[in-house]
Amino acid sequence: MDKLTVNNKIINMDIDPDTPLLWVLRDNLxxxxxxxxxxxxxxxxxxxxxxxxxxxxxxxxxxxxINKRITTIEGLPENLLQTIEQVWTETGASECGYCQPGQVMSALALIIEKPRPTDVDIDTAMSGNLCRCGIYQRIRKAIYQLAAVGIPENIHNG
Ligand code: FES
Ligand code: FES
Incomplete structure (x- = not known):
């Protein structure tokens, strides 16, 4: 029995240890x-x-x-989610929305590490997050705006 810490909750799992986390999140949780x-x-x-x-x-x-802290989009505190929604709406940084949870999580990791990211920082941090709708400039604007507003020191619920 393995223990995973997902969004501050300890979860006991009896799952094949080779299972990718994505399927545990989506199918098991x-x-x-x-x-x-x-x-x-x-x-x-x-x-x-x-x-x-x-x-x-x-x-x-x-x-x-195992024994690491896993944070998903569902684990973000309500006030941070509201700020993200507001910034993303103002900047038009969403079309179909499919890539956005991944974009948001990468953006948060960037802002935690670099609270005032440059263009190069954003390019580097976000290069692995593809958007089929091609709205990269709007996502960049949203990241700048979110960094300017600031995010809580603790981005975890509870
Ligand atoms: S679904 Fe995981 S990187 Fe594309
Ligand atoms: S908003 Fe559609 S894939 Fe990015």
Whole structure:
């Protein structure tokens, strides 16, 4: 029996340790905010945070993240989600929305590490998050705006 810490909750799991985290989140825990797209670590749709660093959950077996802190889009505090929604709406940084949970999690990891990111910082941090709608400039604007507003020191609920 392995223990995973997802959004501040300790979860006992009896699952094949090679199972990718994405399927545990979506199928076992019903957390469908994290999206499946390429399944090969190439697009960033499935990005979640492990100890505040972005990882591709579709290629991360749970055996690699036992005793680490997993944060998904569902685990963000309400006030932060409201701020993100407001900034993303103001900047038009969403079209179909499919890539957005992954974009948001990568953006948060960036702002945690670099509260005032530059263009280069954003390019580097976000290069693995693809958007089929091609609204990269609007996402960049949203990241600048979110960084300017600021995010809580603790981005975890509870
Ligand atoms: S679905 Fe994981 S990187 Fe594309
Ligand atoms: S908003 Fe549609 S894929 Fe990015």
């Amino acid at each position: 019903g957390m469908t905010g994290t999206k499946y797209a390429c399944g090969k670590g190439l697009c960033g749709a499935c990005t979640v945070l492990i100890d505040n660093k972005p990882i591709r959950s579709c290629i991360t077996p749970i055996k690699n993240i």
